Amino acid sequence: MYLITGAAGFIGFHVSLELLRNNKIVIGVDNINNYYDQKIKYDRLKILKQFSKFKFLKINLNNKKNFSKKINRYKNKIEIIIHLAGQAGVRYSIINPSSYISNNIMSYIHLLEFFKNSSKIKLIMYASSSSIYGEIGSKSSISSQPQTKPISVYSASKLSMELISNAYCYLYKKKFIGVRFFSVYGPWGRPDMFYFKFLKKIKDNQPIEIYNYGNHHRSFTYIDDVVLNLMKLINKFKNHKKTLCDVFNIGNPNSISLKKFIKVLETTVGKKANKKYIKKHPGDVTITRSNISREKKIFNHEIKVSLNRGIEKLINWHRSYYK
């Protein structure tokens, strides 16, 4: 049995869907917070609820007592935890840093405290982020290298989760895998993300602000490639005998500029956007570049979806969802 936290979220939805399609039993947890439009979360859940092996629990992981009470009946059945619940977004962490302490750090502690002595647990996988590399990520984003320099509370909270995992791994002899995601995009994506806002504004003929004059580079990674690599990691490590605490990059090694991403969006939509170039936003790193040399060797990290194909699929979905 799998526990997927953040199941109503973008990545959690896709991971749950993949597991359910493979006939796994999934307990999905989410508090359906209002960080972005809740409708898309309920719509994702509607799809998951079509599977008889999906059970949804509306739980706030911050509420330790309520979480323990509601999850308790599944405690001795859950073997794999994929912890994707959390407060995402670098920019929001400038405005509301405490949300990252409660939803990323404290929530994670509550989850680990609850499961720390459960003998059934084979693997705990949790979401970290490429942002933990800070500005050194342009030169070196090698997952085995400990030196990272977060430049936002968001990335500091993700790095804290990695450190906490290390402590729980040592103390309770569990297997932990942190996954550092790089700019995930695709259908059912997060409405707070750049490409979502872009598609809405281009449709409504409104100007769109482009930070750092479009010169950011990102390892944009299509959601299906993320799911593919997470499944590879689970299969590789779920029956691994020894305790383990590792982190891996999950991202397209081909880092491209925001300008290029926008160009492909415009070409695929068939319309030019009214772009307003502005300066860099504090907290944003300039370049992320996923180094997957270690990941290739260890679990054969693969990227199958090209940028053109990924954007085409994203836009097709966007058109059908926002008719």
Ligand SMILES: NC(=O)c1ccc[n+]([C@@H]2O[C@H](COP(=O)([O-])OP(=O)(O)OC[C@H]3O[C@@H](n4cnc5c(N)ncnc54)[C@H](O)[C@@H]3O)[C@@H](O)[C@H]2O)c1
């Ligand atoms: N999408 C990306 O490009 C990306 C990149 C790097 C890291 N990440 C990380 O991956 C994880 C999943 O990201 P996503 O894009 O799916 O985000 P998301 O916001 O769509 O999903 C997160 C879900 O967690 C839920 N949640 C938040 N706090 C909670 C709490 N206290 N209790 C229960 N549920 C809670 C939210 O309601 C949401 O549905 C996050 O931790 C995020 O920081 C994402």
